[in-house]
Amino acid sequence: MTSVIAAPAEDQAPSTAEAPPVRVTGLVSRFGDNIIHENLNLTANRGEVLGVVGGSGSGKSVLLNTIIGLKVPDGGTVKLFGQDMADASRKRWNVIERRWGVLFQQGALFSNLTVRENVSAPLHEHTRLPRREIDHLADLKIALVGLPARAGNLKPAELSGGMRKRAGLARALAMDPELLFLDEPTAGLDPISAAAFDTLIKDLSDSLDLTVFMITHDLDTLYEITDRIAVIADKHVVATGSAQELEKNDHPWIQEYFMGPRGRAAAGKATPQPAPQATPRTS
Numbered sequence: 317m318t319s320v321i322a323a324p325a326e327d328q329a330p331s332t333a334e335a336p337p338v339r340v341t342g343l344v345s346r347f348g349d350n351i352i353h354e355n356l357n358l359t360a361n362r363g364e365v366l367g368v369v370g371g372s373g374s375g376k377s378v379l380l381n382t383i384i385g386l387k388v389p390d391g392g393t394v395k396l397f398g399q400d401m402a403d404a405s406r407k408r409w410n411v412i413e414r415r416w417g418v419l420f421q422q423g424a425l426f427s428n429l430t431v432r433e434n435v436s437a438p439l440h441e442h443t444r445l446p447r448r449e450i451d452h453l454a455d456l457k458i459a460l461v462g463l464p465a466r467a468g469n470l471k472p473a474e475l476s477g478g479m480r481k482r483a484g485l486a487r488a489l490a491m492d493p494e495l496l497f498l499d500e501p502t503a504g505l506d507p508i509s510a511a512a513f514d515t516l517i518k519d520l521s522d523s524l525d526l527t528v529f530m531i532t533h534d535l536d537t538l539y540e541i542t543d544r545i546a547v548i549a550d551k552h553v554v555a556t557g558s559a560q561e562l563e564k565n566d567h568p569w570i571q572e573y574f575m576g577p578r579g580r581a582a583a584g585k586a587t588p589q590p591a592p593q594a595t596p597r598t599s
C-alpha cells in the first residue's frame with residue numbers, strides 16, 4: 317500500500333522488513349495472583365487474516381492489550397514487525413505505532429465529535445498535515461468503509477450499530493496501517509450487518525494487503541474470512557490452523573466449539589465448502 321503519511325525512511329529499521337507483523341513468544345500475563353497467560357506463543361503472518369478465539373475470560377482482550385502496549389508483559393516477548401517492543405525507544409515506539417490500527421471491543425468513538433472528527437483524530441495526533449488535507453483523508457476513509465458521505469457530519473449516537481463499527485474501522489485505518497487489530501467487531505450486530513462487515517474486512521485485507529488480527533466468537537466469520545485461527549485455552553494458544561483443520565483437533569474446548577451445533581451450521585454455510593470428512597458427523 318502506498319501511504320501518503322509514511323514515516324521518514326530513516327525511522328524504518330531495515331532488518332525488520334521480513335519479520336512477521338506480530339510475534340508473541342512465551343508470554344506470561346498476570347493480574348496479581350490471577351495468571352491469565354502462561355507460555356503463550358502466537359504469530360500473525362504478513363497479509364493473513366488471523367482469527368483469535370477462546371472462551372469468555374480466556375484472555376483474548378488482555379492479549380490484544382499486551383501486544384499493543386497497554387499492558388506490560390509479565391514474561392516473554394512481544395515483537396511487532398521484528399522489533400522487541402520492550403527494547404523500543406519512545407521514538408521507535410511512535411514509528412511502529414503508526415503501522416497498526418485498532419478497533420476495540422467497545423468501539424470507543426468520541427461521542428461528542430462527528431464521525432469525520434473521530435476519523436481525523438489520529439491524523440491530527442500523528443501528522444502535521446493541514447486541516448483541509450486531514451478532512452479530505454478522513455472523508456476518503458469514510459468512503460472506504462462503505463459509509464455514505466453524509467455520515468461524516470453525524471455523531472456516533474446518530475448511527476446504527478453497523479455504521480458505528482464502520483466509523484471505528486475508518487478511524488483504525490486513518491493512518492494507512494499495515495496491521496489491523498479487531499476485538500469482536502461483529503458482536504452485537506444483527507447477522508446481516510455482521511456478514512456485511514466481514515465481507516468489508518475481507519475486501520480491505522485483500523486490496524490493502526493488510527494483516528488482520530481479529531478476536532471473534534462469530535463462527536460464520538471464522539469460516540468465511542480467516543486464513544488461520546489461533547485457539548486460546550488453558551492460558552495459552554492450544555492450536556492454530558484453518559477451521560477445517562481445527563475441526564479434527566481433539567482438544568475438548570475446540571471440539572465443543574467447532575463441532576457443536578453452531579459450529580456445524582457455520583461449517584455448512586461456509587464457502588468454499590470444506591472437503592468431505594473421512595469420519596461421518598452425527599447430527
Ligand SMILES: Nc1ncnc2c1ncn2[C@@H]1O[C@H](COP(=O)(O)OP(=O)(O)O)[C@@H](O)[C@H]1O
Pocket residue numbers: 347352370371372373374375376377378379
Ligand atoms: N484490568 C484488569 N484487572 C484485573 N483483571 C483483569 C483486567 N482485565 C482483565 N482481567 C481478567 O483477565 C481475564 C481475561 O480477560 P479478557 O482478556 O478480557 O477475556 P476475554 O477473553 O473475554 O477477552 C479475566 O479473568 C479478567 O477478569
Ligand SMILES: [Mg+2]
Pocket residue numbers: 376377378421499
Ligand atoms: Mg474480550
